[in-house]
Amino acid sequence: xxxxxxxLEPRSVLIATDFSQPSEKAxxxxxxxxxxxxxxxxxxxxxxxxxxxxAGPGAIAACEExxxxxxxxxxxSLVRTGALSGIQYKFIVRQGELWPELxxxxxxxxxxxxxxxxxxxxxxxxxxxxxxxxxxxRQAGCPVLIFGPHSQQLPWVxxxxxxxxxxxxxxxxQASLRALSQSVAVANHFEAKLVFLNVIPAVPPxxxxxxxxxxxxxxxxxxxxxxxxxxxxxxxxxxxxxxPECRVQFQSNKPISEWILETAERLRADLIIMGxxxxxxxxxxxxxxxxxxxxxxxxACSPVLTVNCASEKGLIGTKTSQITMPLLSDTDLIRVxxxxxxx
Numbered sequence: 001x002x003x004x005x006x007x008l009e010p011r012s013v014l015i016a017t018d019f020s021q022p023s024e025k026a027x028x029x030x031x032x033x034x035x036x037x038x039x040x041x042x043x044x045x046x047x048x049x050x051x052x053x054x055a056g057p058g059a060i061a062a063c064e065e066x067x068x069x070x071x072x073x074x075x076x077s078l079v080r081t082g083a084l085s086g087i088q089y090k091f092i093v094r095q096g097e098l099w100p101e102l103x104x105x106x107x108x109x110x111x112x113x114x115x116x117x118x119x120x121x122x123x124x125x126x127x128x129x130x131x132x133x134x135x136x137x138r139q140a141g142c143p144v145l146i147f148g149p150h151s152q153q154l155p156w157v158x159x160x161x162x163x164x165x166x167x168x169x170x171x172x173x174q175a176s177l178r179a180l181s182q183s184v185a186v187a188n189h190f191e192a193k194l195v196f197l198n199v200i201p202a203v204p205p206x207x208x209x210x211x212x213x214x215x216x217x218x219x220x221x222x223x224x225x226x227x228x229x230x231x232x233x234x235x236x237x238x239x240x241x242x243x244p245e246c247r248v249q250f251q252s253n254k255p256i257s258e259w260i261l262e263t264a265e266r267l268r269a270d271l272i273i274m275g276x277x278x279x280x281x282x283x284x285x286x287x288x289x290x291x292x293x294x295x296x297x298x299x300a301c302s303p304v305l306t307v308n309c310a311s312e313k314g315l316i317g318t319k320t321s322q323i324t325m326p327l328l329s330d331t332d333l334i335r336v337x338x339x340x341x342x343x
Contacts, residue, residue, distance in 0.1 A: 014042045014111040016102055019070050026117030026147040029303065031083055032157040033113070033145075040088045044105045045071060047095040064095050099135040106141060114140055117147045118297055137276055137290035137306060143182060144306045148297045164192035167269040169260050171198065171288050172230055179275025179307035180234060186273070186305070188241045195245045195267055196231045199259045200224070202250040224248055256288070257295035264300060272296060272304045 015030040017023040027043070034041035047064045071091050078084045090109075094101050106114060116136070136144060168183045170176040187194040200223055227248045235244040249259045264272050274288050274296070297304045 010037050010039050010112040012040045012042065012109055012111050013037075013113050013115060014044060014106060014109055015115040016044050016046070016105075017117070018045065019067075019074065020117075023117040025151065026115050026145075029145075029147060029157065030115040031078075031087070033115070034087050034089075036157050039112070040090075040109075041084075042090045042092060042105070042109050042111070043071070043074075044092040044094070044102065046098050046101045047093065048098050064093065068093050098132045099139075102136075103139070103141075111142050114142055114144045115147075116144065118149065133294060134290050137293055138308060140308055144308075146297045146304045146306065148300055148304070150299060150301050151303050152301065164190050164270045165195060165267050166190075166192045166271045166273060167195050167197060167260070167264050167267060168273045169197045169199075169256075169288060170231070170234065170275070173275070173288070175275035175288065175307065177275070179273055180238065182305070182307055183273045184238045184240060186271070191242060192270065193242045193245060194235075194238070194240055195247060195263075195269070196235050197247045197249065197260065197263050198227050198231050199249045199251050199256050200227045202252045220250065224250070255292070255295070257292045257299075260292075260296050261299055264302060269302050271302055272300055273307070274304065275307045 010033065013030055013034045015023075015027055017027060031041065033039065045067055047067050071093050075084075075091050092105055094105070105111075114136075166183065166187050168180065170180065183194055186192070202220065228246065231246045231248060235246050238244065247263060249263070251259065260272065260274075263269075274293055276288055276290055276293055293304065293306050
């Protein structure tokens with residue numbers, strides 16, 4: 001079994017903001033991250049041309065000027081309070097289409113981590129909404145740390161040491177495996193317990209007829225054992241510093257996002273981590289898509305770290321080993337109980 005050798009190394013942290021209250025929460029956390037890791041810090045705002053084009057160049061120029069003033073005020077306030085002390089930083093204001101401009105900033109600044117704050121159920125606020133949110137989830141070339149309207153106000157990064165819990169939701173797809181290496185790096189760095197969660201479909205009664213009349217409960221138990229073996233296989237080979245925990249839930253009538261949210265709430269998770277599939281990679285086992293992530297972000301009490309399967313780089317360096325998912329023998333299955341599996 002290959003072991004994971006990953007080093008958490010966000011050299012550049014970028015926060016995309018619209019200077020609203022939800023963005024202030026993300027700003028607080030992103031500054032804490034930059035200070036904790038000694039990262040370069042960049043604050044970016046895109047003055048969207050959407051809705052202003054019809055008003056004419058004068059309206060766009062006036063809006064951009066107002067944003068520049070607001071950005072200067074924010075910078076002055078952060079300097080005055082010492083929040084930027086010792087941090088290499090840059091403020092960027094641009095005008096244009098939201099996602100193309102943001103994507104270019106990510107490239108120019110060699111961003112390792114993108115931080116955003118969301119506004120809630122009706123979209124991702126003034127800056128990230130509709131198709132822009134989808135583009136960020138699917139196309140961002142780096143991990144994205146998202147703070148929803150219900151996430152905690154004060155950052156736990158750099159706070160006094162305590163036992164932290166991170167929830168890693170997996171569907172065993174390529175994106176989940178990519179996100180796992182990042183999850184292990186983050187968990188080990190903060191000495192956090194990593195909880196593995198897989199949500200599988202409940203076996204409907206009619207499915208038993210397709211298996212020669214097999215008892216649905218037996219089919220369900222078999223499905224559970226298979227999922228459990230795979231989750232435990234990931235946990236056993238993750239080389240975690242703190243003993244992990246494995247959980248398998250049946251989807252039943254709830255969407256995947258609700259199970260993730262309920263599990264995170266029970267655990268009082270400090271962070272939720274998800275690997276996302278692009279639209280071309282959706283399949284039977286691929287339930288962790290951008291819509292699931294969006295629903296989790298909008299209702300979670302903790303920040304959500306998403307890792308796009310197409311990302312070329314991320315929080316960890318390039319020295320990440322491939323992860324395998326072996327099926328366990330009966331003996332190994334007994335040993336799984338030592339991982340804290342919830343039956």
